[in-house]
Each structure stands twice: as structure tokens, then as C-alpha cells.
Amino acid sequence: MLNGNVIVGQSGGPTSVINSSLVGVYKTAKDCGVRKVYGMRHGIEGLLNEQFIDMDDYIQSDLDIELLKRTPSSFLGTCRYKLPDADVNPEVYWRLFNILHKLDVKHFFYIGGNDSMDTIKKLSNYAKETGSDITFIGVPKTIDNDLAVTDHTPGYGSAAKYIASAMKEIIRDAKTYPTDSITVVEIMGRNAGWLTAAASLSRAEDCTGPDLIYLPEVEFDHDKFLNKIRELKKYQHAVVVAVSEGIKTADGKYVCEANKKNMFEDSFGHKALGGTALYLADFLGAETGIKSRGIVFSTLQRCASHIVSRRDITEAYTAGADAVQLALNGETGKMIIFERISNNPYQIKTASYDVNLIANVEKCVPLDWITDDNTYISKEFYEYASPLIIGELSPFMVDGLPRHLFIDK
Amino acid sequence: MLNGNVIVGQSGGPTSVINSSLVGVYKTAKDCGVRKVYGMRHGIEGLLNEQFIDMDDYIQSDLDIELLKRTPSSFLGTCRYKLPDADVNPEVYWRLFNILHKLDVKHFFYIGGNDSMDTIKKLSNYAKETGSDITFIGVPKTIDNDLAVTDHTPGYGSAAKYIASAMKEIIRDAKTYPTDSITVVEIMGRNAGWLTAAASLSRAEDCTGPDLIYLPEVEFDHDKFLNKIRELKKYQHAVVVAVSEGIKTADGKYVCEANKKNMFEDSFGHKALGGTALYLADFLGAETGIKSRGIVFSTLQRCASHIVSRRDITEAYTAGADAVQLALNGETGKMIIFERISNNPYQIKTASYDVNLIANVEKCVPLDWITDDNTYISKEFYEYASPLIIGELSPFMVDGLPRHLFIDK
Numbered sequence: 125m126l127n128g129n130v131i132v133g134q135s136g137g138p139t140s141v142i143n144s145s146l147v148g149v150y151k152t153a154k155d156c157g158v159r160k161v162y163g164m165r166h167g168i169e170g171l172l173n174e175q176f177i178d179m180d181d182y183i184q185s186d187l188d189i190e191l192l193k194r195t196p197s198s199f200l201g202t203c204r205y206k207l208p209d210a211d212v213n214p215e216v217y218w219r220l221f222n223i224l225h226k227l228d229v230k231h232f233f234y235i236g237g238n239d240s241m242d243t244i245k246k247l248s249n250y251a252k253e254t255g256s257d258i259t260f261i262g263v264p265k266t267i268d269n270d271l272a273v274t275d276h277t278p279g280y281g282s283a284a285k286y287i288a289s290a291m292k293e294i295i296r297d298a299k300t301y302p303t304d305s306i307t308v309v310e311i312m313g314r315n316a317g318w319l320t321a322a323a324s325l326s327r328a329e330d331c332t333g334p335d336l337i338y339l340p341e342v343e344f345d346h347d348k349f350l351n352k353i354r355e356l357k358k359y360q361h362a363v364v365v366a367v368s369e370g371i372k373t374a375d376g377k378y379v380c381e382a383n384k385k386n387m388f389e390d391s392f393g394h395k396a397l398g399g400t401a402l403y404l405a406d407f408l409g410a411e412t413g414i415k416s417r418g419i420v421f422s423t424l425q426r427c428a429s430h431i432v433s434r435r436d437i438t439e440a441y442t443a444g445a446d447a448v449q450l451a452l453n454g455e456t457g458k459m460i461i462f463e464r465i466s467n468n469p470y471q472i473k474t475a476s477y478d479v480n481l482i483a484n485v486e487k488c489v490p491l492d493w494i495t496d497d498n499t500y501i502s503k504e505f506y507e508y509a510s511p512l513i514i515g516e517l518s519p520f521m522v523d524g525l526p527r528h529l530f531i532d533k
Numbered sequence: 534m535l536n537g538n539v540i541v542g543q544s545g546g547p548t549s550v551i552n553s554s555l556v557g558v559y560k561t562a563k564d565c566g567v568r569k570v571y572g573m574r575h576g577i578e579g580l581l582n583e584q585f586i587d588m589d590d591y592i593q594s595d596l597d598i599e600l601l602k603r604t605p606s607s608f609l610g611t612c613r614y615k616l617p618d619a620d621v622n623p624e625v626y627w628r629l630f631n632i633l634h635k636l637d638v639k640h641f642f643y644i645g646g647n648d649s650m651d652t653i654k655k656l657s658n659y660a661k662e663t664g665s666d667i668t669f670i671g672v673p674k675t676i677d678n679d680l681a682v683t684d685h686t687p688g689y690g691s692a693a694k695y696i697a698s699a700m701k702e703i704i705r706d707a708k709t710y711p712t713d714s715i716t717v718v719e720i721m722g723r724n725a726g727w728l729t730a731a732a733s734l735s736r737a738e739d740c741t742g743p744d745l746i747y748l749p750e751v752e753f754d755h756d757k758f759l760n761k762i763r764e765l766k767k768y769q770h771a772v773v774v775a776v777s778e779g780i781k782t783a784d785g786k787y788v789c790e791a792n793k794k795n796m797f798e799d800s801f802g803h804k805a806l807g808g809t810a811l812y813l814a815d816f817l818g819a820e821t822g823i824k825s826r827g828i829v830f831s832t833l834q835r836c837a838s839h840i841v842s843r844r845d846i847t848e849a850y851t852a853g854a855d856a857v858q859l860a861l862n863g864e865t866g867k868m869i870i871f872e873r874i875s876n877n878p879y880q881i882k883t884a885s886y887d888v889n890l891i892a893n894v895e896k897c898v899p900l901d902w903i904t905d906d907n908t909y910i911s912k913e914f915y916e917y918a919s920p921l922i923i924g925e926l927s928p929f930m931v932d933g934l935p936r937h938l939f940i941d942k
Contacts, residue, residue, distance in 0.1 A: 202709045423702075
């Protein structure tokens with residue numbers, strides 16, 4: 125039996141299934157008899173300003189639960205707040221724990237990626253050091269799939285399904301013309317190419333897939349790229365290429381930096397990428413004289429809840445639910461992870477792992493899954509990723525559009 | 534009873550439902566006892582090179598018919614070929630009619646937009662002048678919705694549904710952050726703002742809709758735009774704007790031209806647009822210091838068959854089917870049109886219209902449907918467009934992705 129109340133927050137870039145994890149936490153906590161499940165507005169940044177809701181005010185029926193599962197982007201609002209170290213700024217910790225005490229919160233859940241796990245790590249360590257009995261559990265979430273230890277992360281499967289579906293449609297569109305064209309599709313992924321690799325899932329009986337795939341794990345070379353394109357153009361009118369926004373040249377510079385006067389940096393020091401596809405399309409157009417187009421999935425790939433992976437939705441829910449079970453068992457400073465039992469038939473099990481060994485570590489695509497000339501991804505990736513995009517969850521359509529649950533303030 | 538064979542082609546920019554019209558032509562012709570239904574590869578451009586298929590080779594079951602309805606982009610391949618005038622280049626007409634005679638084709642159907650109707654006009658007029666008994670019928674198709682006379686065009690409803698759904702998701706994504714941001718979403722439409730106006734359909738009980746909408750029908754003013762943004766920023770963190778790729782300033786120049794060294798032109802003399810959103814995002818970022826992002830739907834808006842409007846699919850089929858009925862009645866030089874009987878309940882009927890009065894005429898959004906300060910669209914548009922996005926047609930999902938019918942050569 126849980127004692128005290130629960131609070132849950134969402135942090136970092138949204139996904140299509142982040143609210144399914146929220147539902148998993150909420151429903152399991154309520155089923156376990158918790159009186160209040162609070163939701164932080166805009167993660168820990170909002171909580172520090174005492175912004176939170178009582179989840180019961182918004183989830184009043186099983187219909188609301190199903191609607192929330194189908195709602196993209198962070199229902200509670202998100203933030204990109206970097207928690208300072210406790211020895212540098214203890215006041216922030218005092219303020220936060222004071223708010224938690226006031227709300228009689230005993231269990232704190234944070235749904236997020238790498239940076240959010242840094243928050244769980246700091247808070248759980250602080251609690252241990254100060255003898256607090258509040259537990260802190262991380263629920264994994266990121267379309268980037270770059271969290272360490274876990275087999276994959278909730279959010280990745282749905283983003284991969286969107287990317288592969290949209291790639292099929294883009295390829296079909298590009299190849300319907302009898303004229304020469306080059307299409308460069310830019311996909312998210314700063315240092316890890318998991319999302320860009322998902323473009324390869326579009327290769328099937330009815331689709332060639334992209335002709336080339338460039339991941340940020342390996343060095344990008346403009347000349348080799350141009351030669352590859354010229355080679356392909358000998359045999360086909362339309363060439364379609366998938367590139368990660370984070371591809372870098374040998375000097376360590378992002379390809380997209382060539383196009384920008386200054387790069388915006390967020391509070392974690394990450395440069396705002398983007399512009400890679402347009403830059404490369406301009407480059408290829410100038411070099412080959414062929415009509416070249418850049419397509420950027422932008423935020424669509426992380427919020428397209430109208431085409432989620434049902435498996436992803438279910439696993440996201442499970443991650444939230446199991447996080448509550450962990451807390452029930454008195455655990456803290458842990459993140460829920462998935463362990464793969466087999467690819468075919470696909471089986472996983474959940475477990476938990478010390479968040480200190482997960483926070484701030486990035487998991488990239490294994491180099492031996494990238495083909496020898498660095499222009500495609502191997503069948504090992506296909507075996508790994510293809511089970512993650514299986515199944516659909518139909519949106520609730522109202523007046524022809526997907527309906528979402530929302531906070532009206 | 535139809536005498537002789539049928540040939541059908543697809544031309545111009547693809548849509549999500551252009552193959553539903555193809556199915557409508559094919560199935561109706563077969564049901565009427567036509568022996569052969571040929572499909573032109575890459576429209577009239579391919580036909581002139583004697584590239585065509587026998588549709589029976591690809592449609593072998595009712596499952597194939599349903600699969601083809603769910604396949605985006607032109608199944609037969611498309612072209613952007615401008616047929617020369619018969620008095621300038623009669624050889625092209627001799628060659629074409631010779632091929633039609635060889636195939637014993639008596640009925641020619643062309644699924645396309647404005648430029649394609651120009652082809653139907655020229656061919657039907659040539660046939661009349663030369664005493665040919667071959668009929669030429671146009672089947673309307675364009676996401677742009679800019680064909681004259683008809684209430685709307687097949688393809689528009691599905692593009693509008695995609696745009697409104699994606700806008701909802703983008704808005705939810707943008708507004709989940711507590712930080713200031715401006716998002717400029719670029720939507721297709723050279724001179725007609727129908728598609729951009731569809732962004733307003735995202736305004737509903739659960740969504741604010743875009744804050745501003747700029748159509749190409751009215752002059753774009755950078756200063757007024759900036760003032761509007763500054764005004765909105767007083768009350769909200771995130772601002773989301775929908776702009777047409779074709780917006781122009783008072784001097785008649787496309788806004789996106791400011792960003793480009795040279796503009797590619799197609800065979801109809803249309804400039805290749807694009808870059809409006811990124812240019813405006815850079816402009817706003819520089820002027821306001823606020824993080825600004827451009828999102829471009831690009832070809833996704835015309836090929837996202839995974840979220841089509843069922844009403845659009847059905848009407849596209851009907852347009853193809855009724856075109857065959859017209860030919861049966863001996864008509865030529867006509868295009869199928871839709872006439873709106875009522876908005877609520879939504880009722881239309883099909884009719885036919887002289888293609889000479891349709892070809893090369895562009896229908897724009899009525900100016901009195903654009904709000905006084907040129908920054909939004911009126912409720913008359915909502916009443917007109919909202920019925921067109923109703924209903925879904927689930928894709929056939931194989932291994933987690935929509936399956937398409939394809940020509941394997």
C-alpha cells in the first residue's frame with residue numbers, strides 16, 4: 125500500500141505516447157488506493173512555482189483515460205529545466221521538498237529522457253543524503269531512443285512508425301514523376317541515428333525505401349555523398365535520401381552549421397539543429413543541376429498521435445504502471461527499463477535500473493549495424509526495430525479530426 | 534454500351550485520392566462491358582512514347598481495388614506535359630490519335646487539375662475539328678481546390694483533413710512548452726488559399742487553431758505581420774501561424790523570393806515556390822529575439838493517404854464513375870463537376886461542364902471570406918469546408934505500415 129500522495133511530471137521533448145505513461149502512473153496509483161495524484165504543470169519548472177493540478181479534475185471517466193492515451197505532446201506541459209547541483213544551489217531543493225511536504229507527496233515520478241533522468245538522479249540522491257522518505261522514479265520517454273541500458277524507449281516506436289509511413293508516401297510521390305529529382309528528408313537525432321535508421325523500415329514488398337541513409341554516428345563526406353547520388357542517377361529518375369539533422373563532417377561540425385549565422389543553444393547547452401536537408405538539397409541542386417527538394421519532418425515526427433504504434437502505447441502505459449509498483453516496493457533512484465527476450469516472436473520484460481548509470485549517457489546505433497560505406501543500415505536494425513511499430517490505436521475522430529484531452533487554462 | 538476500349542491517365546501533382554478516381558473509371562468501364570481499360574504511364578507524355586498498361590494486369594481482385602483506393606500518389610505515374618497547340622505542332626496530335634486508333638480506344642479520360650483540363654480541351658477540340666469519334670472527358674483532381682465551376686475538387690478534402698489534423702498536433706506540441714516560441718507553418722497554394730484556409734478547421738473545442746492565417750489572395754505586409762505577432766505575444770507564450778507558400782507583397786513578388794537566388798520554372802511557367810515559412814521564421818526571430826521555427830508540410834499534404842477523408846475518397850470514385858457514364862452518353866470535351874445542394878446536411882450532386890470554360894481558369898477563396906485585417910478566415914469557409922473532411926478510410930496495415938498497390942517496372 126502506498127502511503128501519502130503521488131506527483132507526476134513530464135519533461136523534455138514531447139512524444140505521441142508520453143500521455144500513455146501518464147495514464148499508467150495515474151491509473152495504477154489510483155487502483156492502489158492513492159488519494160491524490162498531482163500533475164506538475166511544465167515539469168519541475170512549473171512545480172517550483174507551485175503550478176500543479178489534481179489529475180482527478182481532468183480524468184473523470186474511462187473515456188477520458190482513453191482520450192488521454194490518444195493525446196499527443198505532454199498533457200501536463202513540459203519544460204527544459206536543468207536542476208542545479210544541490211551543493212551549488214540548495215535553496216531550489218529546499219523549496220521543492222517543501223512543496224512536496226505540503227502536498228503530502230511520498231512518490232515522485234518523472235516521465236522523460238536523458239536530461240529528465242538527470243533530475244531524478246539529483247533528487248533521489250539529495251533525498252537519500254537528507255534522510256527524506258520520498259521516492260523518485262524515472263519513466264523513460266524519448267523518440268530519440270538514446271537512453272542507456274533499456275532495450276528501447278517508449279515514444280520511439282510511434283515516431284519510427286510515423287517516419288516509415290511518411291517515407292513510403294514521400295517515395296511514392298517522388299517516384300510518380302518521369303523527371304529527374306532528388307529529395308532529401310531530414311529526420312531528428314542529434315547524436316543518435318535511431319530515428320533516421322527507421323526510414324529503412326519503409327523498404328518492403330511495395331516500396332524501395334530511401335536510396336541512401338546517413339546517420340550521425342559516422343562521418344559525413346560531401347564528395348562521397350555527391351558521388352553516390354551521381355551513381356544512383358545513372359539508373360533512376362528519382363532519388364530519395366534520409367539524413368539525420370545531426371550529421372557531422374570530419375572536422376566535427378554539424379552539416380547544417382554551414383547554413384546558419386548563429387546556433388541557438390538550450391539550457392542543457394544543446395545546439396538547435398535543423399536546415400540539413402535544405403542545405404544538402406541546395407548543394408545537390410547546384411552540383412548536379414537536378415531539381416532537389418528538402419523535406420523536414422520537424423515536430424510532426426514526435427506528435428503524430430494519429431498514427432501511433434499500439435505496441436508503443438501499451439509499453440508506455442506499462443512503464444508508468446511498473447514505476448508505481450517500484451515505488452510501492454520502496455525503491456527510489458531507479459528508471460524502468462525494457463529487456464528484450466526475443467525478436468521473433470517479440471517478447472520483452474520490464475525491470476528497473478540505477479538512474480545514476482543511465483542519466484547523461486547516450487546510446488547510439490551500433491557501428492556494426494551501419495553498412496560498410498556508411499550509406500545504409502543493416503538487417504540487424506530491421507530485426508530490432510520492426511516489432512516496435514506493430515499495431516494501431518485509432519484516434520477518436522470528432523468532426524473529421526482526432527480529438528485530444530486538454531487543460532483549459 | 535461503350536464501343537471500343539478505354540484509356541485513362543493521371544496528370545499533374547498527385548493527391549491521396551487520385552487513385553480512387555482511377556478505380557471509378559476502371560470499375561465502371563468494366564461493369565459496362567469494356568474489353569480493355571488501358572492506363573497511360575506518366576500521362577500523355579508517356580502515352581506519346583507508347584507507354585501504357587492493361588489495367589487488368591494489375592487489378593486482379595476486389596482486394597486490389599480496395600488497395601488501390603488506399604494508395605497515394607498517381608498509381609500510373611504522372612507528368613507535367615504541356616500539349617502544344619494543334620496549329621503549331623499537329624504532328625503530336627497525329628502521333629497521339631494514331632496510338633489511340635491502334636489500341637481501338639474510343640474513350641479517353643484524364644484525371645487532373647487546371648493544366649490537365651487544358652489537355653482535354655485541346656484534344657476534344659481537335660477531335661471535333663477532325664471528325665474523330667473519340668470522346669475526351671476530364672476528371673477533376675487537385676488538392677489546391679482551384680478549379681472553376683465545380684463546388685470543390687477531389688483531393689482537397691483529404692489534404693484539408695491532413696492539414697487540420699497536423700495543425701492540431703503541431704499546436705499541441707508548440708503550446709506544451711512554458712517558453713516563448715513562434716511557429717510558422719507553410720502550406721501549399723500558389724494563388725489560391727484553399728489549403729492554407731483549411732488550417733482553420735483545427736480550431737475546435739480542444740484546440741485554439743492557428744493564431745493567424747495568411748492567404749495569397751490578399752497582399753502580405755511584413756510590418757503589419759510583425760505588429761500582429763507582437764500583439765499576440767503580450768498574452769501567450771507560443772504563437773502558431775499558417776501561411777500560404779504563395780503569399781506576395783505589394784510589389785507582386787512572392788515572399789519566398791527574398792530567400793532565393795533563382796526560381797526554377799516548370800513547363801507551364803509556374804515558379805517553384807517554397808521557403809516562405811523559413812524566411813518568415815528567420816525574419817521574426819531577428820526582429821523579436823524569440824525562438825522561431827518554420828514547418829513545411831511539403832509533399833506530405835498531398836500524399837498522406839493514411840489519413841484521408843472518406844467523403845473525399847467516395848466523391849473521387851464517383852467523379853471517375855460518372856465520367857464513364859458521360860462518355861457512354863456520347864459526351865466529349867466535358868469535365869465532371871460537383872454542385873452543392875446544402876451544407877447541413879451536406880448534399881452534392883454531380884454534373885458536367887464544358888471544359889473550355891474551366892481550363893486555365895483559377896478559382897480563389899472569395900475575398901469576403903477573408904477577415905477584415907487579412908489575418909483569418911470567416912465562418913462561411915468553415916461551413917463550406919468542414920463537411921469535406923468527414924469520415925475515415927483505414928489503410929490496410931502490413932507489418933505496421935500502410936500497404937500500397939504498385940507497378941513493378
